[in-house]
Each structure stands twice: as structure tokens, then as C-alpha cells.
Amino acid sequence: MTMQDLGLALAGGALVGLSASLMLMLNGRVAGISGIVGGLLQPQVGEVSWRAWFLAGLLAGGAVLFGTRPESFATAAVPSAVIVVAGLFVGFGTRLGSGCTSGHGVCGISRLSRRSIAATLTFMLSGVVAAYVVQHVLLARGPS
């Protein structure tokens, strides 16, 4: 970790916070990604178009990043089977647990929601467990 990493993390986080604040103060909605995507899979009247526009914004922002900072998308060498299982867990888990890193970790904690604090502690902990198991047991990568 360099000072630049730290500065970029803080600045990037501030942009995420700004985005969540715009969504909340103007649209009255929580900028939780799993909820926004899930709401498109289970559509309700009046709750579809803003979600679609938010997703379009995510992709447009991604395209800008890809054009200007392609290193933002450095991938990790994880076997496809692990990717598929992980994706299923993330999709099912975020819907069952009503949120992900953005909805619970940023928006919920900012409201000091007990549920979001509990959820965030839980997924951080299980994230540490999974990273350890995949990196050091499954792929047997020693501490580098």
C-alpha cells in the first residue's frame, strides 16, 4: 500500500459517497447496487426506469475509466469454477441479506442502521475466511 493508493481510495470513496448522497437527497432512494439490480429482476411500477438509468450510468462511467485508466480493471487469477460459485453466492446472498457493500457498507452504516452494521461485520468476516481458503488452501499460495 502506497500513500497514492490511500489517497485514491479516500477520493474514490468520497465520489461513491457523493453519488449515494445525490440519490438520497434528490431521488429519495438508497444507492445500493444489489437492490437496484434486484429491483430490475423483480420490477415494480415506477421503480424501473431510474434503476435502468443508474445501471447505464455505471456502465458509462466504466467505459470512461476503461478509456482513460485501463489499469483500473486488473483481474485476479481465480479459476472459473470458483468465479461461478462466488457469483452465485454474491447474487443469492445480497438478495437474502438485503444489501451489499454499497447498501449496507456505505448507505446503511451512514444511517447508523444496526442491521447494516451487523451485515457489514458479517460479510467482512466471511470475506476474510473465503480469501484465506481460496488463496492459501485451494490455490496453496503461501504468504508472499
Place this chain on the structure above:
Amino acid sequence: MKRMNLVAFVSGVLFALGLGLSGMTQPSKVIAFLDVFGAWDPSLAFVMVGAIAVHMGFARSAARPAARPLLAERFLLPTSTRIDAKLVTGAALFGLGWGAAGFCPGPAIVSLVSLSWTTVLFVAAMLAGMLLHTATMARPRARLPAAPSGAPRSASPLTIPRTAAPQGDNQ
């Protein structure tokens, strides 16, 4: 409604730029953050610090009884305060996937533009997981036989149009 869509689009762009700048769209970096027993890289903790620092004041002001959003009738915020088995089990499953692949939903969607095979595979599996949740755990109204087949679920008489059902979710 048009202005709300514009706000949503701009918010999406800012959200994506924030995730990309911060390092959240790099699964290798996310794994290095969560792999505290490896070459630990704690920098991503500051993403949450930066985001909460900016958002908390607004989130607290939105919680005031008389507060109203600028473009909508009211705030649609989660109302549940119960820490139940669903919440904890769901969060635990999500964390397992996050730590294994290095992707959470937002960064995975933003990274789709790179058209990397891994990312596309992850997002496809994630959507499948969400649909699996809908199919197996959906609220009872989703299975009402009265709803005409093929009609959007929102046409169900039990759903209040425009305002959506109050949810305990961080939607």
C-alpha cells in the same frame, strides 16, 4: 420522472468513477484487502471511510421526520431494525463470494466494460444467484395465482403503484 432518471444516471457515473479510482474494480486488490494472512493491503478500508464521511451527514438529515427529497414524494428507506437469520446468512454468503472472487456487485457491473471473460462469467452467475433467490424465497404475493400470466408483478392488486411496498431492504 425525467429529472430523477438524469440524477440516477449521473449518480451511476460518479459511483463507477469512484469505484474505479479507489481500486474496488481490481479483484486482485480486493483479495489482497481481505487476505489479511497474505500480503495484506489495507488501503480499500479507506474507500468506506471516504464514502461514509461524505454521506453520513446527508443520511442523518434524511432520517428527520419532516425531511423530504427534492424530486420525490418521500424517502424510500429500509424500515426493519431486526437482525435476523436471513440478514446474517445472506451477508455471510455474500462475503464468501466476495472474498473468493474479489468482486462485489457494483464493481463487477462497472467492470463489464472491460469484456473480460472472468467478469462476464461472474456477473452472469451473480444474476443467476439473484434469480434463484427470487424463485425460491420470493414473497408470497409473487406467487399469487390471481396475477395474469406474463403481466409484471407490479400489476398485482396487493402492490401499491408508484410507492412500492415498504421494505426492510437496503434497496
